[in-house]
Amino acid sequence: MDWDKLRIFHAVADAGSLTHAGEVLHLSQSAVSRQVRALEESLNSTLFHRHARGLILTEQGELLFDATRSITKRLDAAAARIRDSEEEVFGELRVTTTIGFGSLWLAPRLSNLYATYPDLNIDLMLEERVLDLPMREADVAIRMKEPSQADLVRKRLMSVQMRLYASRAYLEKKPAPETMEDLRDHRLICQNTTSEQVSAGAMLVRELLSYELPNLLTVNNYFGCLQAVHHGLGIGILPDYVAIDEPGLVRVLPEVESNDVPVFLAYPEELRQSKRIAAFRDFVVTEINAQRKKAQMRENA
Numbered sequence: 001m002d003w004d005k006l007r008i009f010h011a012v013a014d015a016g017s018l019t020h021a022g023e024v025l026h027l028s029q030s031a032v033s034r035q036v037r038a039l040e041e042s043l044n045s046t047l048f049h050r051h052a053r054g055l056i057l058t059e060q061g062e063l064l065f066d067a068t069r070s071i072t073k074r075l076d077a078a079a080a081r082i083r084d085s086e087e088e089v090f091g092e093l094r095v096t097t098t099i100g101f102g103s104l105w106l107a108p109r110l111s112n113l114y115a116t117y118p119d120l121n122i123d124l125m126l127e128e129r130v131l132d133l134p135m136r137e138a139d140v141a142i143r144m145k146e147p148s149q150a151d152l153v154r155k156r157l158m159s160v161q162m163r164l165y166a167s168r169a170y171l172e173k174k175p176a177p178e179t180m181e182d183l184r185d186h187r188l189i190c191q192n193t194t195s196e197q198v199s200a201g202a203m204l205v206r207e208l209l210s211y212e213l214p215n216l217l218t219v220n221n222y223f224g225c226l227q228a229v230h231h232g233l234g235i236g237i238l239p240d241y242v243a244i245d246e247p248g249l250v251r252v253l254p255e256v257e258s259n260d261v262p263v264f265l266a267y268p269e270e271l272r273q274s275k276r277i278a279a280f281r282d283f284v285v286t287e288i289n290a291q292r293k294k295a296q297m298r299e300n301a
Contacts, residue, residue, distance in 0.1 A: 005039040008032055009047065010068040013061065016054045073136040077270055089279045090119035097142040100222030101263075102126035104242050106142070106284075113283045120276060128196035133268050140267040140277050142284070144198045147266040154266045155281065158288050161240045162201045162258035165249040170232040176252045177235070180211055183253075187215035187234030195220045200258040204237060208256075244295045 011021040012032060022032045040047050047061035057065055097106060102124060110122060131137035134151050141147070147154050166176065177183050190205045191197050217233055219225045222242070229236035235252055243249045265284060267277050
């Protein structure tokens with residue numbers, strides 16, 4: 001089977017349009033169309049349904065697209081390993097983590113990584129869905145639980161706990177609660193128990209809601225919760241790493257906290273020798289150690 005035709009088919013299937021695929025491939029629409037038609041003739045099968053709004057894969061087209069997608073990921077992995085054979089750290093590194101950790105902890109620190117490796121380009125994918133690292137949906141992940149796949153290299157980075165925080169300005173207007181029952185005099189800011197989050201966080205939310213709190217604000221990620229707390233809307237459930245970097249936050253009801261949430265860094269076994277991943281891993285470990293020292297200094301002050 002002609003790889004050039006498969007490559008063009010893959011681009012068309014991915015774009016859903018001959019025109020858009022041609023722009024990606026730097027080919028004319030007619031040239032792309034001829035190659036797709038020739039591939040269909042060689043397979044004696046129709047790969048696309050054609051209509052005014054674009055192209056839709058047939059059942060046979062879906063089968064072929066699954067195959068070309070797998071091949072493309074393998075080629076990307078091979079190209080990454082070849083690039084990593086060089087001494088310099090450069091090129092794209094696709095990093096996935098949760099919205100909360102990525103926006104509140106990782107993104108603000110990336111300037112330190114770029115200062116050391118200015119030719120490294122980070123593609124930061126923030127979502128609660130666990131991307132498939134062996135299938136190269138991402139190069140490296142920071143996850144709030146130990147990865148289950150056997151063909152991953154994993155490193156435990158730290159533990160996180162969900163705790164209750166309020167802004168100093170808010171507590172100047174309303175006295176801090178001294179008991180769980182006192183929370184009824186405040187608005188609780190938290191993630192809804194039905195939203196995607198670590199189980200320890202959801203358990204803490206359910207425990208607090210069992211006190212039948214009359215005022216509630218739910219947000220589907222911790223970044224939104226933090227903004228609401230900053231603006232004095234109430235008392236929020238936030239990961240403890242946020243408070244270390246936010247001097248304007250005050251912990252309330254210090255006996256209330258979630259179970260430990262383990263944080264892992266993981267990447268495919270085939271990228272074990274990747275210099276880009278090694279640079280990113282060392283950067284994350286360095287930043288975590290620096291934050292620990294900052295927290296200890298604050299406790300001893």
